[in-house]
Amino acid sequence: NAGVTQTPKFRILKIxxxxxxxxxxxxxxxxxxxYRQDPGMGLKLIYYSVGAGITDKGEVPNGYxxxxxxxxxxxxxxxxxxxxxxxxxxxxxxxDRNTDTQYFGPGTRLTVL
Amino acid sequence: QQQVKQSPQSLIVQxxxxxxxxxxxxxxxxxxxxxxxxFPGKGPALLIAIRPDVSxxxxxxxxxxxxxxxxxFSLHIMDSQPGDSATYFCAASFSNSGYALNFGKGTSLLVTx
Numbered sequence: 001n002a003g004v005t006q007t008p009k010f011r012i013l014k015i016x017x018x019x020x021x022x023x024x025x026x027x028x029x030x031x032x033x034x035y036r037q038d039p040g041m042g043l044k045l046i047y048y049s050v051g052a053g054i055t056d057k058g059e060v061p062n063g064y065x066x067x068x069x070x071x072x073x074x075x076x077x078x079x080x081x082x083x084x085x086x087x088x089x090x091x092x093x094x095x096d097r098n099t100d101t102q103y104f105g106p107g108t109r110l111t112v113l
Numbered sequence: 114q115q116q117v118k119q120s121p122q123s124l125i126v127q128x129x130x131x132x133x134x135x136x137x138x139x140x141x142x143x144x145x146x147x148x149x150x151x152f153p154g155k156g157p158a159l160l161i162a163i164r165p166d167v168s169x170x171x172x173x174x175x176x177x178x179x180x181x182x183x184x185x186f187s188l189h190i191m192d193s194q195p196g197d198s199a200t201y202f203c204a205a206s207f208s209n210s211g212y213a214l215n216f217g218k219g220t221s222l223l224v225t226x
Contacts, residue, residue, distance in 0.1 A: 042218040045213050107155075
């Protein structure tokens with residue numbers, strides 16, 4: 001099992017550009033999550049999904065969109081990138097609501113200039 | 114508003130010593146309290162977790178102490194080793210959110226030889 005994979009590893013965007021961060025898991029997990037990590041601030045939840053076709057907002061959803069068309073994939077879309085979106089983004093997954101352990105991907109480091 | 118408050122921000126411990134990291138929370142609906150360990154350039158990984166029906170959980174050198182009435186929990190690392198040097202995050206969640214994690218800001222632990 002590859003677990004949770006994320007692409008790209010690094011990306012530099014210009015203000016106003018858009019991009020999609022990819023996340024794929026091969027563990028057949030129902031629950032998937034997107035977090036952002038800023039220095040000294042811990043991780044904050046952006047969006048999460050409890051299954052294909054079902055998504056919900058987390059603590060910091062503004063400026064982002066998600067979709068979940070398959071169990072495996074949970075892409076995060078940034079529209080009109082802003083410097084405040086400079087961060088490290090982590091995708092995570094867990095099997096179901098009764099299995100708490102979240103498995104994290106290696107992260108995508110995004111810089112918006 | 115930070116739902117989980119973590120201290121200290123950084124910690125230096127000599128090899129063989131005890132590392133203690135503390136967390137406090139406000140939301141009494143939280144029913145799951147994990148600790149995650151993160152090495153530089155990697156995603157967080159679950160270290161140990163506890164539910165509020167027990168006051169202590171031990172796994173090897175790692176122990177969580179939980180005080181429900183005080184709404185506090187802590188991580189103790191016994192016989193700390195240089196390989197334990199990492200950032201530690203406490204978190205809290207509840208089942209209605211799909212166990213989406215509310216993280217503390219993290220503690221950077223350095224264990225000196």
